[in-house]
Amino acid sequence: EAGVAQSPRYKIIEKRQSVAFWCNPISGHATLYWYQQILGQGPKLLIQFQNNGVVDDSQLPKDRFSAERLKGVDSTLKIQPAKLEDSAVYLCASSFKGLIETQYFGPGTRLLVL
Amino acid sequence: RKEVEQDPGPFNVPEGATVAFNCTYSNSASQSFFWYRQDCRKEPKLLMSVYSSGNEDGRFTAQLNRASQYISLLIRDSKLSDSATYLCVVNNYGQNFVFGPGTRLSVLP
Numbered sequence: 001e002a003g004v005a006q007s008p009r010y011k012i013i014e015k016r017q018s019v020a021f022w023c024n025p026i027s028g029h030a031t032l033y034w035y036q037q038i039l040g041q042g043p044k045l046l047i048q049f050q051n052n053g054v055v056d057d058s059q060l061p062k063d064r065f066s067a068e069r070l071k072g073v074d075s076t077l078k079i080q081p082a083k084l085e086d087s088a089v090y091l092c093a094s095s096f097k098g099l100i101e102t103q104y105f106g107p108g109t110r111l112l113v114l
Numbered sequence: 115r116k117e118v119e120q121d122p123g124p125f126n127v128p129e130g131a132t133v134a135f136n137c138t139y140s141n142s143a144s145q146s147f148f149w150y151r152q153d154c155r156k157e158p159k160l161l162m163s164v165y166s167s168g169n170e171d172g173r174f175t176a177q178l179n180r181a182s183q184y185i186s187l188l189i190r191d192s193k194l195s196d197s198a199t200y201l202c203v204v205n206n207y208g209q210n211f212v213f214g215p216g217t218r219l220s221v222l223p
Contacts, residue, residue, distance in 0.1 A: 033211070042118075042201050042213035043158065056210050091157060102148065103211060105157035 002026065004106035006092050012112045018080035021109045025073070025094030031055075033103065034067055034077050035091040043091055049075065050097070082113045115140050118204050118214035126220045131192050135217045137185045137202030146205040147178055149187050151198045152216065158201055161187075192221045 005024040013019050025032050030051050035043035046065065048055040052072040060067070064083070069075040079086055089110050093103040120137045127133045139147075147164035162169065164176040164185050175188040185202055202214040 035213075040122075040215075042215045044213070045210045048210050102160050102163070105159070108157055 004092055004094055004104055006090075006106035006109055008109055009107060010110045010112075012114065013082055014114050015084055016081040018078065019082055019111065020076055020078045021090050021092075021111075023075045023077070023092030023106060025075075025092070026096075026104055029094035029096050029104075030072070031095045031097055032069055032075050033093040033095075034075070035093065037089045037091055037108070039088070046077070079111075082111075084113050087111055087113045117141060117212045118202055120200075120202050120214040120217045122215055122217060124218040124220055126222055127192055128222050129192055129194060131221075132188065132190045133192060133219065134189075135187045135200055135202075135219075137187075137214050137217075139183050139185070139202075139204045139212075141204070141206065142180075142183060144183075144204045144206055147176075147185050148203040148205070148211075149174075149176055149185075150201040150203055150213075152201055153198050158213075161200070189219075192219075194221050194223060197221045 007022050032049045034046045037043040046060045047057040047067045049069045052069050067077045089108040091108045092106045095103045118139050149161040150158040151161045152158040162171050162176050164178045168177045173190045177186045197220050199216040199218045201216045203211050205211045
């Protein structure tokens, strides 16, 4: 079974530039998550989708971050404009809705904002 | 108070040692609990779920204490390959997962 795919794996941009990340979840997984993990911290949920609907985006900085999952499968996360403090690993995860949910993570996109 | 708290460590233990990590959570409505393992510069991977009755998987034992709102992970006979960051994760059924900051373990030869 293929895992969660993410691209790009690495990205270096200057502050105030825009960047987009892509995620393709495991086939059949209805729930998709985007996390931000800053060095030395645990992952922080940015947004959670159930199919193509948003379940939780309470921690998404909506003035600069946006995400979509138009067809309920793959998803994009965008930052515009980027700030220095956005330097982090952006992890995508998916899960199959069930009684006990477990998440499967992609390899992440490592973003450096200069 | 943070929703999920862990001692960041690092815990430096010799091979063969037994080591235990604790994790506390603040939301008494939390229903699902997990331990994830994250190797350096890698994504988190599920280590084990934590059940009310406690559960064991080889050298790993997880316990849940709902009254005190903490979860523990015990690793027996530590191996060099156990060196990683261990993330405590709490979930309210149907809601989002909340990760702790992680506890770093280094097993020394």
